[in-house]
Amino acid sequence: MFIRACLLLIAPFLLFSVISSLFGQNENQVPESLVVVSKITAGMLTPKTEFVGTVNYPYISDVAAEVNGKADLVNLEEGLKVKKGELLVKANSDLLKKEMKAKEALRDQVLSDIELALLNKKRIEKLHNEEVVSRQMYDEIMFKLINLEKKSASIKAELEALSIELQKKSIRSPFNGIILKKYIDVGEWLSPGTVIATIAQTDVVEVVLNVPEGICMLTKQGMDTVIRINGKKYPGKVFAVIPHGDIATRTFPVRIRIAGNETLMSGMEAIVSLPSSEDINSLMVERDAIINFFGNTVIFKVNNSVASMVPVRVLGYSETKAGIEGAGLTEGTEVVIKGNERLRDGQKINAMKEGT
Known part of the structure; x- marks a missing residue:
């Protein structure tokens, strides 16, 4: 009975000792983390800011009859895509x-x-x-x-x-487009000016967004842009900067054209990157190198297979790159771009070059 009581008293201390030993080993022997690295480069950066706009059809036509007649044939359905010159309605x-x-x-x-x-x-x-x-x-x-x-x-x-x-007597589509609204059916009488359908041209779509006056001054007609819609990127070109702003918000409309894409629909959300300041000379890293660590913006630089955390200030973004400044960072410094979210300061790493 005495021996049994002693064992019950000793057992918890033995268990605690084993657990402490195991945790001590894990802390002292953190395994190397497999990461992907790339080098910091130097170059001219055009800082950009993203704005939310809306996809619109720039050309919408109310197609109408020019002569009298009873509609014998009606090839109209809302949502139907039509080609330029395609027969829509034929009058008797x-x-x-x-x-x-x-x-x-x-x-x-x-x-x-x-x-x-x-x-x-x-x-x-x-x-x-x-x-x-x-x-x-x-x-x-x-x-x-x-x-x-x-x-x-x-x-x-x-x-x-x-x-x-x-x-x-044969009413045809004026351009490649999609029928938004149908107004007549077979047997109805047509007079000059009778609207048969509303058709939107789909060869070109337009993104309309409102930007502050500072951004407006940096946005030029003909400027190339990148537009993100529904997770996909599309090349766009600034068609017009409208010099008539909203007094309440002090913003100005910008129209950007996307050519040759019939999958986009009016009303879709579009995110557009536009210049937010003049070009600056900066250290450049991949966007993926920058992470948020307990409210701080940091990157992990690599030195002798050890990752060191460095707080940075982001100067701006340009496509997949970001301009930064931070203590001890120079052109050619290796930084972690994949696997950095699980790193700790001073942790050993097994680095792979980007693209290998």
Whole structure:
């Protein structure tokens, strides 16, 4: 009984001793951490700030009829993509075609009359030269020929007008786009000006954002930008900086065009990087080298396979790079860009070069 009591008293102390020993070994023998490193470079940095904008369609057209007619064919569905010149609506043209046939028959008759008048002209000229017929008869034949030629020209112009009207019976898409709104169905009457659909051009989309006046002064027309939409990056170009600001917010609209992308939709959120100051000469690191450590912005520099934590001040960002300044940092210093989130100051590392 006494021995058992002694064992119960000693057991907790033995367990505590074993646990302390194990933790002591872990603290003194921290394994090397596998990380990826790259070198600090020096160069000109264009500090940039991100702004949130909205994707818009710059060209939206209310496509309308130009002539009267009943809609016989309607190839319209909201959300349907259409190509430039694609048939959207076809109006009935039966009466117009009948009128064109009548005009063509009248034209043929007039052309026959002109041929006969030309023959009569040759005969009358010969007789007139021989003084067999009077001058009055000669003039009547000549004026009849002139009138027939004018009538022929008039009928030709009427046929051309009817042909244009026939073409306008078929309403086609003015550009590559997408149908946003449909307004008519088969059997409805069309008059000149009747809107059949609202179509947005999709060859070019536009991002509109409002920026402070300081950013506005640095943003130039034609400037290349990078736009992030739904996690993907798109190249853009500043189309216009509108010199008319909002008095309440002191911001100015900037329009940026993205060409050749039909997957983007109006209303999507877009994040745009624009210059926030003039170019500066700076030490440059990969963005991934910078982490937040208990509220401090730091990087881990590498020296003799040991990672040392260095507080830094970020001067600005430019694409995947960041401009920094910090004590003991120079061009060529190796810094950790992957695996730095699990490092401690003074920890040994097993470094791999970037890209290996």
